[in-house]
Amino acid sequence: MLLAEIPDAEAAKRVEVAAFCWQILGQTDFTRSDAIIGLGGGATTDLAGFVAATWLRGVDVIHIPTTVLGMVDAAVGGKTGINTAEGKNLVGAFWAPRAVLCDLDLLEGLARNEILAGYAEVVKAGFIGATEILDIVEADVDAATDPATPQFRRAIELAIGLKARVVGEDFTEQGLREILNYGHTLGHAIEHAERYQWRHGAAVGIGMVFAAELSRLTRNLGEEGVARHRRILESLTLPTTYPAGRWPMLLATMKRDKKARGALLRFIVLDDIGRPTTISGPDESLLYSAYQELAD
């Protein structure tokens, strides 16, 4: 067993860190009968998966996520990647892990704000289909976010179950899988604007409010559906507003989103809570109006 320590959080998802790992693998004669184990949060498993996907054109990887975000999202589904100066996860590969081992005991001692930020991906699963999660959070947010409770376990299992079903149907994101990107179009642009100093979940939370407002403007999501987003995210103490003046920069970054096709921006929106759909090329004035609803 060989240990390689990498930087914390998004600082791990850089080509220099991948090169550091490739160097270690090269110098230790790591072969196709060996396996990489990604032990850590979502950024660590993203990087570990990327190194596994690229070394010798692909070696086995097993993930042991140690954060909520890692357990319900990053470690599951085989999206691997690193960031570039132009944006988040712009370089990567689909590379399925051999196994993902989730042990809730590993969350013991995790900072509360880390749990709450990771929980944004849990409620995302609720908004796009596993609506029982939203009921669990609304019934008792403290129990829902306490790793020692049955409510927490249930919410985590529901989120993983939804993701596994979607990825099982559409591993390489030809269509259905895009629903997992709910809130991420603006969320990734905010992470980029914040130079990756924000927690992913905090940015995605704002992104979900934006997507909900866009759903209201372009589809059938009603005021109450949008308000439900704000209530739930605020109960998790996640931000739901962002500076008005940043819009031009955010729009420019969103144009590099992986769901874009040529000049056409595409977004995941909701027809109703739990009913995601895709819109292509919405008028920029609608995007601006949706953003105005969360701009401070």
Ligand SMILES: O=C(O)C(=O)C[C@@H](O)[C@H](O)[C@H](O)COP(=O)(O)O
């Ligand atoms: O697994 C997916 O597919 C997702 O979109 C899940 C997201 O929550 C996750 O953050 C993912 O890594 C984002 O992928 P990207 O393709 O938008 O970079």
